[in-house]
Amino acid sequence: MTREIVLDTETTGLSYQTGDRIVEIGCVELINHVPTGNHLHIYINPERDMPEEAFRVHGLSSEFLADKPKFAEEAQNFVDFIGDAALVIHNAPFDMGFLNGELQACGRPKLSNQVIDTVIVARERHPGARVSLDALCKHYGIDNSRRVLHGALLDSEILADVYLELIGGRQVALALGGEARTTGGITVTRAPARQRPQPLPSRLSSEELAAHRALVGSLGEDSLWAGYREETAA
Template sequence: MTRQIVLDTETTGLSAEGGDRIIELGCVELVHRKLTGNNLHLYFNPGRDSHPDALRVHGITTEFLQDKPRFDACAQDILHYLRGAELIIHNASFDVGFLDKELQLLGLPPLGEHVDSITDTLAMAKEMYPGKRNSLDALCDRLGVDNSGRQLHGALLDAELLADVYINLTRGQDALLIMDDAGSGADGQPLSSVDLSQFALPVLVATPQELAAHEDVLAQIDKASDGKTVWRTLSVAA
């Protein structure tokens, strides 16, 4: 079973080492790239106020958090939920840094020792869209994910949006009919072979407008990489 957890946190500020704490955790489960509804959403009493700048971002007040549990009361349940999964996180170093700090305060191993792997969608997006804005909002706009309900940051809402963004970022994988060792597809169902010789596939030639748009995109990528793109070198050598 391919199990992925899309994870996001909200915190009292930007510095885990400086004493800031997690106040909200939102997790969305994907199995075989499908939403299962088996999500995890928790608020925590951090024992301190949020920095004014952080409060403006998430709007979660000290008063709201007063009756919420401490992180230590939920730590084992969180680790049980996450154990063995691939985590999908946007700007993973931030969230992982805070979770590692919470675990360290409890004398527990860091997050990476409890999960299978951690994938950073910010790093993925930077590779796919060099020189572009790659915030969660920017990716939602670029990939057609509806984020109109995101007036303030919230861990569960952001995890749900990121799940849609991740599926769109990696959608090309769905188009490839690649069989695993057991001869099954991504959904675990057997794949039947198809004789493509019976099809007459048309060749669609790009229009001048499409060629110009393609060249413009290549030029933008070439500029963002300081002229280090491989196709320029190959075209000159040819």
């Protein structure tokens, strides 16, 4: 079983090192590249003001976040949810820098999960093209009309759709073969098709052949199958 967590954060600014903090986390679970409906969504009190520039991006005000839990209070919930799953993130260094900064600030170790950066995957698959989340939605025909403002959970749901297209489309989850292939540095292993409980017979029995001839005969001489009537006797 392959478990992945598509993840996004919203923050007060661009750099944890200069005092910015996380204000929202959204996570969407994929099992074998299929969304399970299981998700995690947390609003966080950043314990500081909200710059106007950041507010215009996500619409989360200091007043709205004032009664929300602090990161330290939700850290265990977050760590438990992601477990050891691979993290799928658009522009991963940004989100990972904030997450690891917040975790270390409350005495926890940095994340050691495998990280799949969809910006890198998109650049490898579409050299020279724009790879913003909106641009990729347009390229793949993914509806992002609800994305009036950035929101961590909504963006994670949209990114999950984009990610599945980047690794080969939703048919990846429906693959029938047993082979593995690599796309954008990601190895996708196809589950082998289950064998039939009993092998199909190599020839029809005399009863089955007689029933088949009777069916073909009932269709009339002008039937497409009439020309095959004698061949079935072979």
